[in-house]
Structures are given as structure tokens and as C-alpha cells.
Amino acid sequence: MEDSSGNCCTVDSNCSNISDSEEAPLQVFEMESLDSDIRRSFCSDQQFHSMDALEILRETIRILRYNSSAFMVILALLICPVSAVVLSNFLIDEPMVKKLSIKLLLVAQSSGLPLQPVIKQLCHRLSEMALSIAFSFPVYITLSLLSKAATVYSVDCTYLRKKFDTAKFFAFVIKIWKRLVWTYLWVCMVIVGCIALFLVLVIAICNIFSLLGFPSYLIIYPLIVVGLAFAVIFASAIIICNLSIVISVLEDVSGIQALLRSGVLIQGQIQVGLLIFFGSTIGMAFVEGLYEHRVKTVSYGDGSSRLWEGPLLVIMYSFVVLIDSMMSAVFYFTCRSSSMEAVSEEDQTLVAGIVPSS
Numbered sequence: 001m002e003d004s005s006g007n008c009c010t011v012d013s014n015c016s017n018i019s020d021s022e023e024a025p026l027q028v029f030e031m032e033s034l035d036s037d038i039r040r041s042f043c044s045d046q047q048f049h050s051m052d053a054l055e056i057l058r059e060t061i062r063i064l065r066y067n068s069s070a071f072m073v074i075l076a077l078l079i080c081p082v083s084a085v086v087l088s089n090f091l092i093d094e095p096m097v098k099k100l101s102i103k104l105l106l107v108a109q110s111s112g113l114p115l116q117p118v119i120k121q122l123c124h125r126l127s128e129m130a131l132s133i134a135f136s137f138p139v140y141i142t143l144s145l146l147s148k149a150a151t152v153y154s155v156d157c158t159y160l161r162k163k164f165d166t167a168k169f170f171a172f173v174i175k176i177w178k179r180l181v182w183t184y185l186w187v188c189m190v191i192v193g194c195i196a197l198f199l200v201l202v203i204a205i206c207n208i209f210s211l212l213g214f215p216s217y218l219i220i221y222p223l224i225v226v227g228l229a230f231a232v233i234f235a236s237a238i239i240i241c242n243l244s245i246v247i248s249v250l251e252d253v254s255g256i257q258a259l260l261r262s263g264v265l266i267q268g269q270i271q272v273g274l275l276i277f278f279g280s281t282i283g284m285a286f287v288e289g290l291y292e293h294r295v296k297t298v299s300y301g302d303g304s305s306r307l308w309e310g311p312l313l314v315i316m317y318s319f320v321v322l323i324d325s326m327m328s329a330v331f332y333f334t335c336r337s338s339s340m341e342a343v344s345e346e347d348q349t350l351v352a353g354i355v356p357s358s
């Protein structure tokens with residue numbers, strides 16, 4: 001990356017003189033200048049647009065192995081503290097969770113929803129998640145955002161075979177911090193807006209079916225359909241939001257412009273993004289479930305199991321978060337390369353159409 005503009009950093013001139021023996025881990029890895037703006041994958045001589053979700057994961061593992069020291073420092077200093085806060089939920093006030101959960105149950109009951117155990121568990125989980133995000137927001141907007149920026153910066157420098165320089169990174173972060181925070185605030189507004197829209201839609205559907213005289217146990221079925229549709233839409237929104245964070249680091253755009261830029265780049269790659277999102281979500285949910293069961297609920301004797309299971313699960317969760325951030329960065333280069341390829345094909349088609357006519 002260039003420290004002056006926030007774009008992708010240029011390659012040092014001496015990098016072209018690396019011998020074949022020094023290129024053994026990445027035998028087909030090529031250096032590209034900023035003018036060409038093309039990076040090639042570690043695994044082959046193909047460009048990023050040909051990668052699917054599994055190939056992006058493999059590419060991420062290769063990047064992690066090649067520059068493991070920088071990513072392990074990011075994992076230990078920036079991601080693990082956030083993961084510990086997220087998993088432990090020690091910032092959450094349990095009485096407030098119960099109060100908010102009761103209010104949500106009253107809203108659900110007034111809307112005609114049957115107060116089944118699933119609805120009660122969903123209201124409690126939603127209350128816990130909302131309060132966790134609210135109380136942990138200072139951690140998210142500092143350490144979490146800094147970890148994302150550091151991960152994206154490291155991935156970009158790894159592709160350009162540049163070592164992670166802490167001094168240059170912090171100088172770069174100071175320069176881009178304002179646009180990074182602004183983009184993150186827009187991301188938060190988009191996510192909150194999607195959830196609020198879903199809740200309003202659920203209440204409206206419940207009221208409509210109640211007015212039509214449907215029994216309460218039948219209302220759950222249209223809500224399942226709406227929930228599945230919302231899950232896909234919400235996942236797409238999260239993918240766009242994650243990509244906008246990467247864009248705000250690598251490009252000189254922020255806020256709504258980064259979100260729009262993300263929406264343009266993701267065209268034609270939404271299925272790959274959904275696979276990446278669902279894979280990361282399943283991994284995080286699995287570790288969260290283990291932490292909830294093994295650390296918060298189960299303990300052996302005097303609770304000594306928490307002394308080693310807790311930190312281990314925090315490290316596992318942090319590793320999943322790191323891989324997710326790295327895959328988002330690789331996915332950005334994939335989408336950008338595909339977009340450039342599409343523009344190049346359109347230009348060639350236009351020229352081919354003009355030449356015969358002339």
C-alpha cells in the first residue's frame with residue numbers, strides 16, 4: 001500500500017531480483033506493479049476471478065503460512081481480547097437482559113405469536129446479542145476495527161512480498177482511520193436497519209394473520225418462510241458490509257461510497273460470498289456453543305476446566321475471526337479482478353464492433 005493515498009502499495013525494485021531458491025514456497029508467485037494493478041494467486045498462474053469459495057480458503061491458508069508471524073501477532077494482540085469479551089459477555093448486565101427479553105415477549109404476545117420455547121429462547125438470545133453489541137461497541141470500534149485493518153494490510157503486503165512494518169502500518173492507520181470509522185458507522189446503521197425492518201415485517205405479518213382469524217400455531221409457518229428469505233438478504237448485506245471495510249482500507253473511499261462500491265464489485269460473486277459467510281458463521285457459532293456449554297455451564301469439581309478450556313476456545317474463536325477477515329481481503333481482490341476483466345471484455349467487444357463497420 002502507498003502511505004500517501006491508501007491505495008495498494010507498490011513493489012520495491014529489488015524484489016524482482018529474488019532467486020528461484022528464495023521463491024520456493026511460492027514458486028509461481030509474481031510481482032505486479034501498481035500500474036498493472038493485477039495480483040496472481042499463490043496456487044497457480046490464474047487470477048483471482050477464477051476462484052471459488054474453496055480456492056479462496058486455500059489461498060488464505062497459503063497466505064497465513066507465508067506470513068504467519070505478522071498474522072499471529074494480530075491474533076494475539078488485537079483479535080483475542082475482542083474474542084474474550086464477545087464469548088464471556090462479562091460486560092452484559094443479566095437483569096437488563098431479562099427485562100429486555102420480557103418486553104420482547106410482550107411484543108410477540110401482543111402480535112399474536114404463540115409463546116413457545118423457541119420464541120422465548122429467540123427473544124432472550126436477541127436481547128443478549130443487542131446488549132452485548134451495545135456494551136461492547138467501544139471494543140468493536142477500536143480493537144476489532146484495528147484488527148481488520150491490520151489483517152487487510154498484511155494480506156496486501158504479503159501479495160506484494162513486503163514485510164509487515166509496524167511503524168508504517170500505524171502511520172497508515174492514522175491516515176485512514178477517519179474513513180475507516182465512518183465506514184464502520186455506516187455498516188452498523190445498515191445492520192441495525194435490516195434487523196429493525198425484519199422485526200417490523202414480523203409484527204406486521206403476525207397482525208395481519210391475527211386479523212384474518214388464523215390460529216396462533218399457524219402463524220409460525222409464514223414466519224419461517226420470511227425468516228429464511230431474510231437470512232439470505234441479511235447475509236448478502238453482511239457480505240457487502242465486510243467488503244466495504246476492506247475497500248475503505250485499500251481505496252480512498254468511505255461511508256456510503258464504500259458500500260456502493262462494494263455492491264458494484266460483488267456483482268456475479270454473491271454465491272461465493274454467501275458460502276464464505278455461512279462457513280465463517282457456522283465456525284463461530286460452533287465455538288460459541290462450545291464455550292457456552294463447556295465454560296459457562298459445565299465445570300469439573302472446583303471449575304478448574306475453565307482455566308484451560310476457556311482460553312483454548314477464545315484462541316479457536318479468534319482464529320476463525322482471523323481467517324474470515326483474511327478471506328474477505330482475498331475475496332475483494334477476486335471481485336476487483338473480475339470487475340476489471342468484465343470491463344476489459346466490454347472494451348474489446350466494443351472495439352470489435354467498431355472495426356468491421358469502419
